[in-house]
Amino acid sequence: MKQSLLDLLKSVDTPTVCNAIEVAQGKRGFNAFTRGTMLCSNPDAGAMVGYARTAKIAAVNPPEEPPGIIRKRRMDYYRHMATGTGPAVTVVEDVDYPHCIGAYWGEINTTVHKGFGVSGALTNGVMRDLGDLPDGFPVVAGSVGSSHGFVHVKEIGTSVNIFGLTIQDGDLVHADRHGALVIPPEVVDVLEQAINKLLETEKLILAPAREPGFDFEAFEAAWAAFEASRT
Incomplete structure (x- = not known):
């Protein structure tokens, strides 16, 4: 990924990227995004962007495998998180x-992953220690809780599902x-151009709407220009 694209992706929100992917594809219907409401450890933090390093965990019940296997898988998990593209x-x-x-996802685990150079964590599971998590490592999670339960790693590097979104x-x-969302590989080379085009196009309606005296006639003219730019 080009550094200019990475910097741009970090500077815009996920809805913008979602719309820009449709600009790049030339049609509506992009659907590789999460469903429902998720929680963010720091709503004011910027976006996390990167190549997924996946795993599966469980915590309601104690692990049934021997402790040695659980410990080895835990270390294999951290090795996977610390290495790769x-x-x-x-x-x-x-x-x-x-x-x-x-x-x-609490203070210790987030700090370890940030130390590995990971840009953030995405999970359908639980986060805690809000207020003590390290700056620059947002967590987007399914819920907030207090206990770690019997948490243990089940799988590493396999396909996962987060709020309806399958991630490899x-x-x-x-x-x-x-x-x-997952950015389709086929749009990566044109995504930077698509985001910039989207941002410029949106100005055609947003700038007039923010001006004093904005009325229906001004809206009608702005909307015509806005629609013309998208065709």
Whole structure:
């Protein structure tokens, strides 16, 4: 990914990227995004952008496998999160959903992942320690809770599902307080141009609407220009 595209993606919100993907594709109907309302550890933080490093966890029940296997998988998990193509976003599916109780994302785990250079975490599970999480590492989660339960890693690098969005290990993810999406590989080369075009097009309606004396006639003229620019 070009640095200019990465910088641009970090500067815009996920709805903007969602719309820009449709601009790049030349049609409506893009649907690789989360459904429902997610929670963000820091709503004022910028977007997290990166290639997904996926895993699955569980926490309601104790693990049934031998402790040695659980410990090894835990270390394999952290090795996976610490290596690979960057930038990276950690994407963890809690298989207990919708009855998640184990807060995998607290002060210690977020700090460790930030230290690995990961740009944030996306999960359908639980986060905690709000107010103590490190700056620059947003968590977009399904809920907030107090306990870690019996949290343990079940799978590493497999396909996961977060609020209706299927994410493969290595997918390019954009996420913020609105939720998350997967950027299709075929639009990456033109996405920067599409975002800039979208932002310029929106100014045709937003600028007049913010002017004093804006009325229906001004709206009608602005909307005509706005629609013409999209065809």
